[in-house]
Amino acid sequence: MLDYSALAASVAVVREGSFERAARALHVTPSAISQRIRQLEERVGCPLVVREQPCRATETGRRLCQHVDRVRLLEQELQGALPALAPQGLARVTLPVAVNADSLATWAAPAIATFAAAHPVLMDVTVDDQDHTTEWLRSGAVLAAVTATAHPAAGCNSRPLGAMRYLAAASPAFVRHHFASGVGAGTLARAPSLVFNSKDALQAHWARRLCHRHVELPRHALPSSQAFVTAALAGMGWGLHPLGLIAPHLADGSLVELVPDTPLDVPLHWQYARAASGLLERLSEEVLAAARAALLPA
Numbered sequence: 001m002l003d004y005s006a007l008a009a010s011v012a013v014v015r016e017g018s019f020e021r022a023a024r025a026l027h028v029t030p031s032a033i034s035q036r037i038r039q040l041e042e043r044v045g046c047p048l049v050v051r052e053q054p055c056r057a058t059e060t061g062r063r064l065c066q067h068v069d070r071v072r073l074l075e076q077e078l079q080g081a082l083p084a085l086a087p088q089g090l091a092r093v094t095l096p097v098a099v100n101a102d103s104l105a106t107w108a109a110p111a112i113a114t115f116a117a118a119h120p121v122l123m124d125v126t127v128d129d130q131d132h133t134t135e136w137l138r139s140g141a142v143l144a145a146v147t148a149t150a151h152p153a154a155g156c157n158s159r160p161l162g163a164m165r166y167l168a169a170a171s172p173a174f175v176r177h178h179f180a181s182g183v184g185a186g187t188l189a190r191a192p193s194l195v196f197n198s199k200d201a202l203q204a205h206w207a208r209r210l211c212h213r214h215v216e217l218p219r220h221a222l223p224s225s226q227a228f229v230t231a232a233l234a235g236m237g238w239g240l241h242p243l244g245l246i247a248p249h250l251a252d253g254s255l256v257e258l259v260p261d262t263p264l265d266v267p268l269h270w271q272y273a274r275a276a277s278g279l280l281e282r283l284s285e286e287v288l289a290a291a292r293a294a295l296l297p298a
Contacts, residue, residue, distance in 0.1 A: 002040075002064075003036070003039070003040055003043070004068070004071075005036060006036040006037060006039060006040035007040065007064055007067075007068045008026065008068065009022065009026065009028075009032075009033045009036040009037050009040075010036075010037050010040065010048050010049060010057070010061060010064060010065065010068075011064075011065050011068050011069070012025050012026050012033070013033065013037065013049050013055050014049065014055065014056060014057045014061065014065055014139065014140060014141055015096070015124075015141060017053075017054030017055055018053070018054060018055055019033050019034055019055070037049055044060060044064075046058065046060050047060075047061070048060055048061035048064060049061055056139055057139050057140045057141070061140065062138065062139055062140030063140065064140075065139075065140030065141070066140045066143070066155065066273060069096065069140075069143050069273070070143075070273065070277065072093050072094070073093055073095070073143075073277035073279055073280065074277055075093075092120045092121055092122045093120065093121055093122070093279075094121070094122045094123075094124050095121045095122070095123055095124065095143065095144075095279065095280070095283065096124040096125075096126065096141060096142040096143055097112070097123065097124070097125055097126070097142050097143065097144045097145060097146075097283075098125075098126040098127075098128055098133040098136040098137070098141075098142045098144075098145040098146070098147075099112075099125055099126070099127060099133070099145070099146045100127070100128065100129060100130035100133060100146055100147075100148075100268075101127050101129075101196060101223070101224065101225045102130075102164060102166075102225050102242045102245075103130070103146050103164065103268065104125070104127060104225075105225035105226060105242070105245060106164075106225075106242050106244045106245060106294060107244070107290050107291060107293070107294035107295065108146060108287065108290065108291075110290060111286045111287050111289070111290035111291075112125065112283075112286075112287070114286055115282065115283045115286040115287075119279060119282065119283075121279060124142075126141070126142060128199070129196065129197070129199040129200055130146065130147055130148040130266065130268060131147075131148050131149075131199065131201070132199055133145040133146060133147040134147045134149045134153055134271065137153040137156055137271055137273075138153050138154070143272060143273045143280060144270065144271065144272035144273065144280060144283065144284070144287075145270075145271050145272075146161065146268055146269075146270060146287075147268070147269050147270075147271055148266060148267065148268060148269070149269060149271070150267070150269050152271055153271055155273060155274050156271045156272060156273055156274055157271065157272055157274050158269050158270070158271045159269065159270045159271075159284070159288060160267070160268075160269055160270075160298050161267075161268040161269055161270050161287070161288065161291035161292075161295055161298075162267070162268065162291050162292065162294075162295025162296055162297060162298050163265040163266060163267045163268065163295055163296040163297070163298045164242055164265070164266050164268055164295055164296075165242070165243045165263050165264075165265050165296055166202060166206070166240040166241060166242060166243070166263065166264040166265070166266065167240070167241055167243055167246065167250070167257055167262075167263055167264075168203075168206050168238060168239070168240055168257060168258040168259065168262065168264075169232060169238065169239070169241050169246055169249075169250065169255045169256060169257050169258065170232055170235070170237065170238035170239075170255065170256065170258060171232060171233055171234070171235045171254065171255060171256075172253065172254075172255075172256050173235050174191075174232075174235045174236075174237070174238060175238075175256055175258065177235075178190065178191035178238075179191065179258065183210070183258050183259050184210075184211060185207075185211040185213065185215050188207050188210075188211070188215045188217060189215055189216055189217065189218075190218070191218070191237070191238060192218050192219070192220055192236065192237035192238075193217045193218065193219050193220070193237050193238055193239060194219070194220050194222055194228050194231055194232065194236065194237040194238065194239030195219045195220070195221055195222070195239070196221070196222065196223055196224075196225075196228075197221055197223050198221070202240040202264065202266070203217055203219075203238075203239060203240055204217060205264065206240055206262070206264050209262075209264070210259060210262060219237075220236060220237050225242070225245060226245075228241060228245075229241060229245055229246060229249070229255075232246075232255055233249065233254055233255065238258055240264060241255075243263070244294065265296060267298040268291070268295065268298075270284060270287055270288060270291070272284050
């Protein structure tokens with residue numbers, strides 16, 4: 001039999017990123033966490049955690065993290081079917097997922113909230129760029145993700161969600177100041193752009209498609225979809241915004257497209273652990289329905 005207290009320690013270290021934060025989450029000492037993981041590693045015969053900053057799971061550790069998450073979901077469903085197993089009431093189970101910020105700011109948050117309000121879960125939502133959320137699945141840190149990758153991660157299903165439309169936009173005053181001579185490689189190389197973080201390549205991709213070559217863009221980093229809009233309205237920079245977020249500002253003229261009719265459509269996919277539980281299937285149904293209503297056909 002597996003030692004589930006040791007498995008829980010491994011999962012906590014991967015989730016929290018360090019032995020100290022994992023210890024606080026499990027209300028034990030860091031030395032207890034270290035001892036449990038070391039004993040489990042001795043039993044399985046290989047490392048489970050790469051002790052870096054932040055800590056991450058090895059391939060074996062990833063598989064065990066996913067196993068623990070699935071067991072917890074299945075146990076929660078069993079308690080729902082057999083209430084005598086949970087005399088203190090049905091415990092909520094944590095359901096870790098990864099979502100890109102723009103989806104969370106537009107269509108995904110209502111879907112997740114609707115699901116969580118109707119089921120005994122605690123949602124643990126990680127935000128990352130859509131080109132990188134699949135890595136959270138591969139690492140075992142989450143059970144499902146909104147991602148730009150169609151090819152499923154090992155042990156996962158992949159379902160198309162649709163395409164999110166982005167528009168390159170800025171305030172009229174910003175456009176007059178920085179693009180009076182037109183939008184091209186030269187003016188883009190001088191006008192400040194807005195990016196979510198160092199992983200965000202949307203602005204560079206749009207500029208490359210427009211100019212047919214790479215353009216080195218000066219960048220402000222703002223890790224918030226809403227902050228993007230606020231910054232653009234204030235004239236801080238230009239950026240690629242989800243159409244759903246800026247449609248009212250385009251309508252009232254407080255934001256304008258840099259180059260009309262040059263949208264960037266990003267196909268999105270929902271990947272989730274295969275045969276994990278009915279709860280994960282129901283979350284998937286909610287997410288897929290919300291995406292169909294909000295996104296463009298891919």
